[in-house]
Amino acid sequence: MDETASPTEHEHTRTGLSVDALHRALLDNLFYVVGRFPAVATQQDYYRALAFTVRDRLLHRWLRTVQTYKAERSRTVCYLSAEYLPGPQLGHNLLALGISDNAGEAVRRAGLELEDLIEAEAEPGLGNGGLGRLAACYLDSLATLQLPAIGYGLRYEYGIFRQRIDEGWQVEVADSWLRDGNPWELRRPHIAFEIRLGGHTERYLDAHGHSRVRWVGGELIRGVAYDTPIPGYGVYNSNLLRLWAAEATESFDFGSFNAGDYQGAMRRKIRSETVSRVLYPNDEPETGKRLRLLQGYLLVSCSLQDMLRIHLGSGDSLDRFHQRFVVQLNDTHPAIAVAELMRLLLDEHGMRWDPAWELTRRTFAYTNHTLLPEALEKWPLPLFEETLPRHLEIIFDINQCFLDEVRIRFPHDDALATRLSLIDETGPRYVRMAHLACVGSFSINGVARLHTGLLTDTVLRDFHALWPERFNNKTNGVSPRRFSNLSNPGLCALLSRVAGPGWAADAERLRLLEPYAHQPEIYPEWRRIKLERKRALARYIAAQTGVAVDPESMFDVQVKRIHEYKRQHLNVLHIIALYSRIKMDPALDPVPRTFVFGGKAAPGYAMAKLIIKLIHSVGEVVNRDPAVRDRLRVVFVPDFNVKVAQRIYPAADLSEQISLAGKEASGTGNMKFALNGALTIGTLDGANVEIREEVGPENFFLFGLTSAEVDALKRSGYCPYGCYRENPLLREAIDLLAEGLFSHGDRDLFRPLVDHLLHRDDYMLLADFQSYVDCQDRVDRAFRDADSWTRMSMLNVARMGRFSSDRVVQEYCRDIWRLEPVTIRP
Ligand SMILES: *Cc1c(COP(=O)(O)O)cnc(C)c1O
Secondary structure, three states: OOOOOOOOHOOOOOOOOHHHHHHHHHHHHHHHHOOOHHHHHHHHHHHHHHHHHHHHHHHHHHHHHHHHHOOOOOOOOEEEEEEOOOOOOHHHHHHHHHHHHHHHHHHHHOOHHHHHHHHHOOOEEOOOOOOHHHHHHHHHHHHHHHOOOOEEEOOOOOOOOOOEEEEEEEEEEEOOOOOOOOOOEEEEEEEEEEEEOEEEEEEEEEOOEEEEEEEOOOOEEEEEEEEEEEEOOOOOOOOEEEEEEEEOOOHHHHHHOOOOHHHHHHHHHHHHOOOEEOOOOOOEEEOOOOOHHHHHHHHHHHHHHHHHHHHHHHOHHHHHHHHEEEEEEEEEOOOOHHHHHHHHEEEHOOOOOOHHHHHHHEEEEEEOOOOOOOOEEEEEEHHHHHHHHHHHHHHHHHHHHHHHHHHHHOOOOOHHHHHHEEEEEEEOOEEEEHHHHHOOOOOOOOOOOHHHHHHHHHOOOOHHHHOOEEEEEEOOOOOOHHHHHOOEEEHHHHHHHOOOOHHHHHHHHHHHHHHHHOOHHHHHHHHHHHHHHHHHHHOOOOOOOHOOOOOOOOOEEEEEEOHHHHOOOHHHHHHHHHHHHHOOOOOOOOEEEEEEOOOOOOOOOOHHHHHHHHHHHHHHHHHHOHHHHEEEEEEEOOOOOOOHHHHHHHHEEEEEEOOOOOOOOOOOOHHHHOOOEEEEEEOOOOHHHHHHHOOOHOEEEEOOOOOHHHHHHHHOOOOHHHHHHHOHHHHHHHHHHHHOOOOOOOOOOOOOHHHHHHHHOOOOHHHHHHHHHHHHHHHHHHHHOOHHHHHHHHHHHHHOHHHHHHHHHHHHHHHHOOOOOOOOOO
16 A cells, blocks of 8 residues: 555545545445445435545554554553543544544535534443543543554443433433444454463473463453544544454364354353443442453453564564553553563563563553542452462462562561552452552552542552652543534634634643633623523433523533432532522522533442432422422433533533542543533532632632541531531421422432431531532622623633643653654655
8 A cells, every 4th residue: 555645646535635535435435335325325324434434534544653653663552441431433533634624515515414424423432431531531632642552442342321211210221332333443353362261270390490380271252353543633643442342262162063062152152252242330340240350351461462462573572561561550440450461471471570570560550540448449359269360379479579578668567568468358358459550550640639649648548658659640631622622613713713723732722812801802702602502402401301491591510420429419409409498588589590410320329310310300390380480490411421421511601510528539520611611619629629729719619628627527426417407498408308399299219318318428418518508609699790700711711721631641651651752744
């Protein structure tokens, strides 16, 4: 293939970027790839034809990039993540290639609208929420910054369930996102690796008389690579997202097949393929699910074998592996990589322990994403041993060396060694994945300043005492391309005018907006842009839920996974209190508000599902009550995902970031809202702290306890019932709920929620209630002054540059990965 495009080739049907070439390619692909005549083609057919058209144009960039990285033996970061939530690709790739307008025109020539084709794409829901979305933002930034990177993950056949609402209850529906095919991926049958599960280990002497270990028996599964190009914005680089799908190994089936056991062979084939069948829909890991362990192992083993293949294939020696690759572990889901790399080096490549351990420790870096103790991943020892016997041996050996080192440094502290051990022996024995990640990594980072501080003070305190130099903070960020350019074109046009079009790849330039925040002439335009997004969301809400909402009302929005620590029910308590105040005092005239909720609950999380029901139940009563005179509307947008997120963030006036201080590691939704001009009402939690510092405390609505106050109150004996008893408004709100006002008189429906609040209240809603209500009153007053609100909104956008994922990736690069950009030329 000739990869240097001459001017005439530029108009080639497969590579040309002009309207004419794109139009030809669209029709060509519709017929030759999709197999349809224009007269009978559906939107879905046209979407696929356009997707293939775009993919054709990515291939040159992608192959050129791979070739260059290989030729230059570029140092590469491998991002290991069990989840990716990239969102639909078409619009994003058109933007990266800079051909959105031409493609729009080409589609129009075919009698269609680009918007409709973008809408026809099913998004890959290969993640639960923030963590997967973060991984996708980082891949975008890595490519845009021209940094050599591979994203490794799993190709779940079914992604996160789709959420339907039935009578106010969440109903989960299987997400068969691959049903219509996935035009963006390329199956790579020649890039496949075997992994072993179960079996046992044997010791033997090799040819040099060294004692070695062999892992034998059990069963083999194959992981096959599916590649998706990740083009950078406005550059020629295109990186790679490589997802592994589990398949049966032919060799394994063959014997039983010949022996006539066709059914047995089929069963094993199906069982093998089950490993990557479905994403676990829990935001936090569940202990003890063998399949989940297998998934983590499939991801890790295939990815490391692939890196070793690439490294040794380019003729480099094994002991330089860590110079070529740095591996970032996105939380502990891939932490087994530490033991797996050791196994590959020791057992497969004959390395000795010390150099292997040195190399391993210089390869991995670990990002922690949670402070919730119940969310720290651990595996029951018997399950682990039965599935990965060789890894358990290696973990024991690592632990032995590690604890010896600890005992030398802290000779008389047995309790310390017990706390640090990779094995939890306080009750039934568990393997502690976070400890494995810490011991095996040269860098350990949290995802917001507060989070990193709490990590080093609490869950990883002992590790911090041991190796303070390994700890660092990397406050999360989001991609301005997806959450501004793509989702808010009106705002983008304005930003490009005042800050120059380069702001999307250099978000610090958003500062150039700041002087305009003091020029009221521009306010009407700013408000028109917001109103236009609110109108579009109102149409979507009406279509999805049948509820009419007023785009002129304040859009007060909380969208994120449903979890008690995120406190959607605190938001609901405020709505109930406001409702009751309006009922009791008809003269009360609050700013008309539309409360928008969205988010999925883990299917096994009963309380979260009850909160979804609560939101619907309150909405049903409030939305219909004439006494409210349309001052309040409550809606729940079903099936919150990236596509829906792109509609919602730009339409928000107020962003609800109300988790109990000390619980949300960072949050990224908070950044997406502010980047789109919403003001935040929030606690001092996660990245809220830094957002508030950046935008200025006068442009942020703060309430609630600090994490230190939370701790102090917990220690002194928190009594939620006392708050209830002493606060009439709170009492009224909870009583209305308990008495069945929102459940047709049924006092049992919300009893679990009420009882929990009154007697346990783990997330201290009642302690923060009054502070929240008072703060909402300040929001109300602020919103009445439209000019002042607009100024604050503009200042939020102008000061959000720091929260671009480009800034974060540059910090990872400087402090952890030590990569150089590699420019790819056409
Ligand atoms: C950003 C995002 C999240 C994370 O939201 P938080 O408010 O940080 O919890 C979850 N899901 C989707 C689809 C997102 O885009």
